[in-house]
Amino acid sequence: MITTRALSKRYGAIAAVRSVDLDVREGDRYGLLGPNGSGKTTLVRMLLGLVYATSGEIEVMGRRMPRHAREVLPQVGALIEEPAAYPHLSARANLALFDAAGPRRSAGRRGRSRRIDDALEQVGLAGVGRRPVKTYSLGMRQRLGLAAALIRRPRLLILDEPGNGLDPRGIRDLRELIIGLNSSGVTVFLSSHLLGEVEQLCTTVGVLDAGRLVLQDELAALRAPTGQILLDTPDADQVCAMLNGQVEQRDGQRLLIRHADPAGLNARLVGAGLRVHAIGPHRRTLEEVVLAVTGTGSDHIGGRS
Numbered sequence: 001m002i003t004t005r006a007l008s009k010r011y012g013a014i015a016a017v018r019s020v021d022l023d024v025r026e027g028d029r030y031g032l033l034g035p036n037g038s039g040k041t042t043l044v045r046m047l048l049g050l051v052y053a054t055s056g057e058i059e060v061m062g063r064r065m066p067r068h069a070r071e072v073l074p075q076v077g078a079l080i081e082e083p084a085a086y087p088h089l090s091a092r093a094n095l096a097l098f099d100a101a102g103p104r105r106s107a108g109r110r111g112r113s114r115r116i117d118d119a120l121e122q123v124g125l126a127g128v129g130r131r132p133v134k135t136y137s138l139g140m141r142q143r144l145g146l147a148a149a150l151i152r153r154p155r156l157l158i159l160d161e162p163g164n165g166l167d168p169r170g171i172r173d174l175r176e177l178i179i180g181l182n183s184s185g186v187t188v189f190l191s192s193h194l195l196g197e198v199e200q201l202c203t204t205v206g207v208l209d210a211g212r213l214v215l216q217d218e219l220a221a222l223r224a225p226t227g228q229i230l231l232d233t234p235d236a237d238q239v240c241a242m243l244n245g246q247v248e249q250r251d252g253q254r255l256l257i258r259h260a261d262p263a264g265l266n267a268r269l270v271g272a273g274l275r276v277h278a279i280g281p282h283r284r285t286l287e288e289v290v291l292a293v294t295g296t297g298s299d300h301i302g303g304r305s
């Protein structure tokens with residue numbers, strides 16, 4: 001759905017995006033993570049033809065960008081930073097203007113009105129769609145921006161920090177909305193500086209660090225078992241003595257053990273009369289994965305096969 005090759009952007013002396021090879025596939029919920037200033041917004045803007053690349057190539061839905069922007073953009077829903085809206089007009093009126101600026105639809109006025117109703121409903125603004133936007137909170141404006149992204153019923157959604165300004169309930173609604181759209185066939189590419197948000201929402205993760213894509217892989221692969229076992233036992237001393245050399249870390253009663261078979265180890269410990277409170281394969285959190293590849297000067301690791 002989106003591929004870039006050696007995509008780079010310089011602002012004078014600043015290398016904002018450096019030789020990025022992005023690979024977003026149909027059906028993905030792709031989360032682009034990175035701290036402030038790592039180049040997320042610049043990258044997203046380049047995908048949409050809002051910022052010109054210094055070098056490199058971009059394809060969105062199989063077409064070169066920005067050359068084919070007129071063909072591609074009507075099929076893309078986008079939310080970039082704070083969404084623009086006419087403050088004195090209602091959400092409905094703003095959406096109608098936005099829709100009218102899009103490609104012509106055969107469904108006419110009633111079809112348009114239904115699309116607006118659907119979009120407002122999807123983002124939870126159905127009850128307040130007639131109020132002027134100047135009375136909206138930041139979170140409500142963000143929802144309106146999402147409604148504008150949805151109104152053309154896009155195949156691809158590109159969202160820059162969509163959780164900005166939303167309260168916990170808004171974030172949960174957004175998550176459900178994105179998962180629902182994705183399961184009906186919409187590919188989603190979003191940027192975020194919130195690791196937890198991406199971990200809960202996305203199937204594929206990319207990590208930008210000072211403009212470089214230092215990691216790109218499926219979440220399930222990143223969080224695959226490490227070949228170690230996490231054991232919680234009040235008999236930690238005895239276990240350490242018994243498994244001499246296999247215990248790699250100890251934190252009170254929690255042990256990290258080099259061993260591939262939790263069931264086998266459990267049977268052995270219980271057979272020896274030792275108590276097991278919890279046992280299972282060890283997986284790294286996304287935070288641990290990201291910390292391992294950022295800020296260390298390391299180059300590209302992993303990759304989608």
Ligand code: ATP
Nearest residue numbers: 011014016034035036037038039040041042043193
């Ligand atoms: P944030 O999470 O804070 O929005 P970001 O990851 O989206 O950050 P960008 O906004 O893409 O990062 O910025 C990347 C780098 O490019 C930063 O060093 C920023 O100062 C610089 N930059 C971005 N836009 C411009 C511009 N128009 N002119 C000069 N420098 C810019």
